[in-house]
Amino acid sequence: MSSQSTTILIFACTMMILLSMFVVESSVRINETRLTRVRLHLNKINKPFVKTIQSPDGDVIDCVVSHLQPAFDHPKLRGQRPLEAPVERPKGHNSSDERVETIQLWAESKEFCPKGTIPIRRTTENDVLRASSLRRFGRKRKIRGVRHDTMSGGHEHAVAFVNGDKYYGAKASMNVWTPEVTDASEFSLSQLWVISGSFGNDLNTIEAGWQVSPELYGDGYPRFFTYWTTDAYQTTGCYNLLCSGFVQTNNRIAIGAAISPRSSYNGKQFDIGVMIWKDPKHGHWWLQFGSGVLIGYWPSFLFTHLQKEASMVQFGGEVVNSRSRGYHTNTQMGSGHFADEGFGKAAYFRNLQVVDWDNSLLPLTNLHLLADHPNCYDIKAGKNNVWGDYIYYGGPGRNAGCQ
Structure with missing residues (x-):
């Protein structure tokens, strides 16, 4: 090899090394910048606490003074304190129709937060770093075509819904399962939706139920969750x-x-009661869990259309089908079994009700069923004297009929 060729080769190698060092250094700087932003965000949402409780699943529960919780970072709430519980629950509410066995893992020791504080699951660096971006952390993916059509951005549903009237709340009991979620960016949930607005960018929703979301929580436990948005999941809510x-x-x-215990196939069933309703006096939307336990409220000023009433109520399941391997996900909905299998095998909602203008709980009328992809996840409805209006729903995802 000539000296000139050797010089060129050495120069090329040197440039490659320098370029590699530059890329590594740039990557380190980007990672350090992201980590700094993540830590600043954690400082904002993880509030000072008076006590911590270690959960068996690894969660840390912080007991935060109630008026220092994240809600009071909102300009319209700053300096205020939580409201007292509404005196009137919806007429026709009967706590005896809900089971009380279901508890949460962190509370198995019977150790709770002191009065005047609330329990908040501590958010970790890993929780935030699993998100696609800091801006999207704690939010659902944007949903195209929110009217549950086939262009819904990977979101698939099996739901029962009512519309065509004015609704001021909804109530149901749903059994809790541990569906398999096969991709870290996917989730499987069962919930009720209180909805208003068109199905464009002005969609308002309030949602509550249980979900399995490895991206959000880092594991496969079913967890009690809430959600809200006032612009179709774009920039508001969490x-x-x-x-x-x-x-x-x-x-x-x-x-x-995390919720514990959970239902088992052909075994004992455990369900949770969820009720969302609009307090006629102040107009805020309150959340009740289990047998009459009030959790808190969404202030009415958060919303546009829901400042008045809801125009639709939905009950059922939702999954994200990312098709990350080029075919339909194996992520399960509900128990992972189809509705036809019935009690003890399929997931259910029972005692479906809505709240009317007079703050009364009523059975459903004009119930509609919708399954985006019934070969993957389906739904069926029924009615009897014990469960009132009910649905079975769910499925295994990918199978011979679901590709």
Whole structure:
């Protein structure tokens, strides 16, 4: 090899080394910058606490003074304190129709947060770093075509819904499962939706139920969760207490914490009761969990259309089908079994009701069923004297009929 060729080769190698060092250094700087932003965000949402409780699943529950929770970072709430519980619950509410066995893992020791504080699941660096971006942390993916059509951005549903009237709340009991979620960016949930607005960018929703979301929580446990948005999941709202919005008043339930026990196939069934309703006096939307336990409220000013009433109520399941391997996900909905299998095998909602203008709980009329992809996840409805209106729903995802 000539000396000139050797010189060129050495120069090329040197440039490659320098370029590699530059790329590594740039990557380190980017990672350090992101980590700095993540830590600043954690300082904002993880509030000072008076006590911590270690959960068996690895969660840390912080007991935060109630008026220092994230909701009170909102300009319209700053300096205020949580409201007292509404005196009137919806007429026709009967706590005896809900089971009380279901608890949360963190509370198995019977250790709770002191009065005047609320339990908040501590958010970790890993929780935030799993998100696609800091801006999207704690939020659902944007949903195209929110009217649950086939262009819904990977979101698939099996739901029962009512519309065509004015609704002031909804109530149901749903059994809790541990569906398999096969991709870290996917989730499987069961919830009720209180909805208003068109299905464009002005969509308002309030949502509550249980979900399995490895991206949000880092594991496969079913967890009690809430969500809200006032612009179709674009920039407003979040899960649980991950932004200013929902005001928690309860010191014994941690939103976002794992539910235990869960239902088993052909075995014992465990369900949770959820009720969302609009307080006629102040106009805020309150959340009740289990047998009459008030969790807190969404202030009415968070919303546009929901400042008045809801135009639709939905009950059922939702999954994200990312098709990350080029075919339909194996992520399960509900129990992972189809509706036809019935009690003990399929997931259910029972005692479906809505709240009317007179703050009364009523059975459903004009119930509609919708399954985006019935070969993947389906739904069926029924009615009897014990369960009132009910649905079975769910499915295994990918199978011979679901590709």
